[in-house]
Amino acid sequence: MLSPVLEKILILQDRDGRRIGLETQLQAVPKDVVLVENKIAAEKTAIEEAKMELRQLETDKKLLETEIGSTEDKLGKYRTQQSAVKKNDEYQALGHQIETTEAEVSKMEEKELEIMYAIDESKKRFQAAEKVLQENIAGHEGKIVALGERKTNLESELATVQAEVAAAREPVEDRPLALYDRIAKLYMPVCVPLKGGKCGGCHLKVSSEVESTSRSKSLDNELATCDQCSRLVYWES
Numbered sequence: 678m679l680s681p682v683l684e685k686i687l688i689l690q691d692r693d694g695r696r697i698g699l700e701t702q703l704q705a706v707p708k709d710v711v712l713v714e715n716k717i718a719a720e721k722t723a724i725e726e727a728k729m730e731l732r733q734l735e736t737d738k739k740l741l742e743t744e745i746g747s748t749e750d751k752l753g754k755y756r757t758q759q760s761a762v763k764k765n766d767e768y769q770a771l772g773h774q775i776e777t778t779e780a781e782v783s784k785m786e787e788k789e790l791e792i793m794y795a796i797d798e799s800k801k802r803f804q805a806a807e808k809v810l811q812e813n814i815a816g817h818e819g820k821i822v823a824l825g826e827r828k829t830n831l832e833s834e835l836a837t838v839q840a841e842v843a844a845a846r847e848p849v850e851d852r853p854l855a856l857y858d859r860i861a862k863l864y865m866p867v868c869v870p871l872k873g874g875k876c877g878g879c880h881l882k883v884s885s886e887v888e889s890t891s892r893s894k895s896l897d898n899e900l901a902t903c904d905q906c907s908r909l910v911y912w913e914s
């Protein structure tokens with residue numbers, strides 16, 4: 678049988694344990710919200726990046742088209758000039774220039790095809806990124822709402838347990854309560870059973886003196902503490 682003071686301390690410890698558990702869960706809620714918000718942000722960034730890539734490719738395509746247009750104009754002028762010249766060497770020189778310019782145009786047209794292909798691929802990536810967000814956004818928002826509800830529930834549970842802790846502290850005498858509080862700052866649980874002469878907290882063997890104090894059936898409220906970790910120990914038969 679446990680001494681009355683230990684019984685009261687074990688009740689307090691049980692409620693304190695639940696309080697700490699709820700506080701830990703509450704602290705995790707904002708972190709979980711941030712995780713979900715980060716996912717949403719990452720998906721939006723992916724869309725933004727795909728959009729910028731697409732815009733850049735479209736700008737490149739327009740510039741290239743302008744360049745092709747002006748090079749073709751030049752080519753037209755060379756051809757007109759060539760039809761007007763009388764001298765053979767001038768005719769040949771223009772012919773060479775026409776060839777070079779034609780090669781330039783076909784090179785640019787090849788490049789244009791590459792850009793058009795890249796635009797198609799970029800559009801696909803943009804649509805895929807948008808699809809990911811659309812598919813996930815409801816789930817993300819649902820999670821944030823659920824986390825908000827969880828926070829409210831935990832807060833109300835915590836308020837209840839805090840009141841229970843306060844009620845459990847009431848009947849504990851000052852000295853054991855101060856001892857309990859001092860140990861609770863270091864570790865929980867504060868009060869542990871002795872098993873085979875070993876402290877249930879640090880698992881080290883306690884002295885025979887501590888063991889006999891813990892076994893004492895007297896109701897003089899003498900509390901046994903572990904020689905190693907100073908937790909309150911009680912004999913469990």
Ligand SMILES: [Zn+2]
Pocket residue numbers: 876877878879880881903904905906907908
């Ligand atoms: Zn110990």
